[in-house]
Amino acid sequence: MDPIIQLKGLTKCYGTLKAVDELNLDIQKGEVFGLLGPNGAGKTTTILMMLGLSEPTAGSAWVSGINATSRPIEVKRKLGYMPDSVGFYDNMTALENLVYLGRLNGLPEQEVKSHAEEMMQVVGLSAHLHQKTSTYSRGMKQRLGLADVLIKKPEVIILDEPTLGIDPAGVKDFLNLIKELSVRHGLTVLLSSHHLHQVQQVCDRVGIFVKGKLLAEGSIHALSGNLFNRDGYTTAITLGTAPLEPLPLDNEPGPWEAIKKTELVGDTIYFSCSNDITARLVKLYVEKGFDVTGVQRKEYGLEDIYQKYFENNSIEETANEKSEHVIKKSFFRKRKAW
């Protein structure tokens, strides 16, 4: 099946600055794709080109087989875009707001109200249909924003930092809702965010952007696998009594040639290996009569993946309040021992 989103050599220059640099990306129908990158990486510029709101310098963006640049109006019918802050008419109720937007989007008069009510139900706001949006919390406004995006029955929704300013419980609910929409309704979701933990929870695949280029793209599992291939597997074994030195394995039968480095720190031995031999190591220590009190196999999460891909890129801090603390936390957080 053809990808629902296809970016082919997509490039955007502002004067001498290449904001987006020959971007190639395919996104399949029903996928939840996470766009990750620091401020100024080119995410918004890419989204604007997909929406047909900005013209590429070179290359093309396709949505449902429609060229976003040459047929922007048709593309907008396929796409729903939710910016990081959604505005409503405060003096109108939530339902009135939605009905108004539905009419603007050309929904037939006989179905606009029932469809708006249905969307309110989908996003969990049925109990607040007739409440003025001025009294809505930030989390409720984001849900209403989603209903607003869904009302025109898009095939793809693009969400820019959708959980900004929502409390942790609200974030969890919102992410679950996105996932559910994707699974139940086959909706394709493009989520632009700095919140790595949230992206990890909800996205099938991620793309890591920096300085207009896509440095890596794939499932978290695949990207994590790449790092294992590059850096190897690490297993930490903690013993009840601190050994004087790691076991000399030279004369033992087993896959020990996989071990590249061994390090003893306190009562924990760290093994860096070319493949995963955790189970064999535990078995060996138990057979030798040691009390094994802890075993940990290093797993790469999205934060590690992000950090690794940025290792050789200097990160410019910006004054953008929106994500400054999140970026700092992700990039400069003291690494754990391993």
Ligand SMILES: Nc1ncnc2c1ncn2[C@@H]1O[C@H](COP(=O)(O)OP(=O)(O)OP(=O)(O)O)[C@@H](O)[C@H]1O
């Ligand atoms: N209209 C414009 N004119 C000139 N430069 C621009 C324009 N829009 C964006 N840029 C520049 O292009 C680069 C990419 O910006 P973009 O807004 O796409 O990044 P972003 O990844 O969305 O960042 P953020 O996370 O801060 O929203 C930045 O260096 C930005 O300053």
